[in-house]
Amino acid sequence: MKTASLCGITMALTLALGCSNGPEELAEEAEGFALLRHDAATLEATYHSGGTSVRALLVESAPNVVEVTYDFGDPVIGFRVDYNQGEGHFMPSGSPLDAAQSRLISGLAEGIAKAVPEQDTARSRVEDAAVRQTTFMQIVPVGEALTPYRYVAERGWVHISCTCGSQNIGGYTRQAGRGCSCTGGSGQGCKGRCGQGCGITSTPNCVGSTAYTQDCAKHDYGLGSFAAASDDYSFASNNCSCSGVGSCY
Incomplete structure (x- = not known):
């Protein structure tokens, strides 16, 4: 190519x-x-x-x-x-x-x-x-x-729960889901989101998609490549709604 x-x-x-x-x-x-x-x-x-x-x-x-x-x-x-x-x-x-x-x-x-x-x-x-x-x-x-x-x-993606908690993210169990405090103990919140993360103290608007998937969660934890999450970012449907302007998502 x-x-x-x-x-x-x-x-x-x-x-x-x-x-x-x-x-x-x-x-x-x-x-x-x-x-x-x-x-x-x-x-x-x-x-x-x-x-x-x-x-x-x-x-x-x-x-x-x-x-x-x-x-x-x-x-x-x-x-x-x-x-x-x-x-x-x-x-x-x-x-x-x-x-x-x-x-x-x-x-x-x-x-x-x-x-x-x-x-x-x-x-x-x-x-x-x-x-x-x-x-x-x-x-x-x-x-x-x-x-x-x-x-x-067509290779598909696997949505995870929007509710922050311990989840199967494709062979691993990690905390993932919506919320600025959903950090898994380190880094930004909103683990598993195919888009911009959020900090513990910040409350940003919705930026990016509101799709939460296994591949995006694996990438967030350093367990999967950015390339493996490509289709999730581009094509995955938004399974978690945004909770509004000025609030965590």
């Missing part, structure tokens, strides 16, 4: 918005989140902090097919998510993701979450993909060489 660049991930992106020259274009922009374009078929946004930037570009190139690019200049990380076929492609290009670049994703995810409807049923296909794939980017490993791979929804 050929790896992706922002100009080559698909012809659809080029025709829709043209080529980006990467973070150099953003050098004079203000710190923080900026929504550059947002319509039924396109979402483009940037997040700039401390001299580093990421540009997210999502285009629905065909009905229910979304091309996604996160351009750090180097690396460029792309996805192609085909909801018709139930398959996705992870397409990294360039150097490993570094810690400063990874930190940009949280700000980007929060900005996108505020720019789209909170409830997933009210989102367009591009909006939902923007939320899900950006939160997936939060678990892409830092400092590791990334290779392309394909993932498919």
